Amino acid sequence: MDKYVEKLQEIFDEYKFKIVIGLVLCILLLVGYLIFIQKMDNSHSVKATDTQPTSLSKNGTKVKSHSNEQIFVDVKGAVKNPGVYQMSNNMRGSDAVNFAGGFTEAADMNHINLAKKVTDQEIIYVPLHGEIVGLPKSDSISDNKQPSSESPASDSKGSAVGNKVNLNDSDKTKLQTINGVGDKKADKIIDYRNQNGPFKSVDDLKNVPGFGEKTVANLRPSLAV
The missing domain is CATH 3.10.20.600 (Ubiquitin-like (UB roll))
Structure with a gap:
């Protein structure tokens, strides 16, 4: 048994430098592999979140x-x-x-x-x-064409210019065709007209409760006074 121990000791003494270098390289490779795996996992996690x-x-x-x-x-x-x-x-x-x-x-x-x-x-x-009466918003008349003799339909209680709704002439039913205007908002528009007179511009709609600056900006293309 002592002979085997002595033999191993001799081998270790002879190759100990190479053995130490080999162990260090193995440890470095293992650490590098673990770092690489962790980065790959983090990368997949970020991509899944971003996409x-x-x-x-x-x-x-x-x-x-x-x-x-x-x-x-x-x-x-x-x-x-x-x-x-x-x-x-x-x-x-x-x-x-x-x-x-x-x-x-x-x-x-x-x-x-x-x-x-x-x-x-x-x-x-x-x-x-x-x-909604009139042409769809996506339709337009080119400069070299004359508009048709047929005008958008209107009645005595409301008027339209193209597909625009007139804030001053339209009755409650007509006002409710405005995008986002229901029964209560239509009443508020009529109350404003009764108390302050006709709308002088579409921007006056901002003075009506429930109509903010952004809402009026979105509705402006479909309104007239």
Whole structure:
């Protein structure tokens, strides 16, 4: 037994430098491998977070989005599930309609811009067929064409210029065709007219309760005085 121990001692003494170097290299390789594995795990974790952020729909279902900035959009009118939805700031009108369950059969899709990016606190209103008079917002008349002799329909209780609603001449029913204007807001517009006289400009709508600067800016293309 002593002979074996002495033999091992002789071998160790002869090769101890190489043995120590080998052990050091093995330890370094092991440490490097562990660091590499940890970095790879962190990298996959960051990528998963960056590429698949989520937002919550009305019913609490998680959906993919493409931005960490979350906004709230109010979807009304001819959709299956009207309500306020949390979305990301680079989504579009089509996404908002999908959040709300899609169009109903009575929806007039010609008067809503599905390609427009949504904004925080925006109201997206999908009208019914026949609810809005005039050409769709996407239609236009080129400079070398004359407009048709047929003008948009109007009645004695409300007037329209193209597809615009006149704040001064329109009755309550007509006012409710404005995107996001319901029964109460229509009454407030009429009360303002009765107390202050006709609107001098569309910007006067900011003086009516419930109409902020951003809302008026969104509605301006569809209004007239």
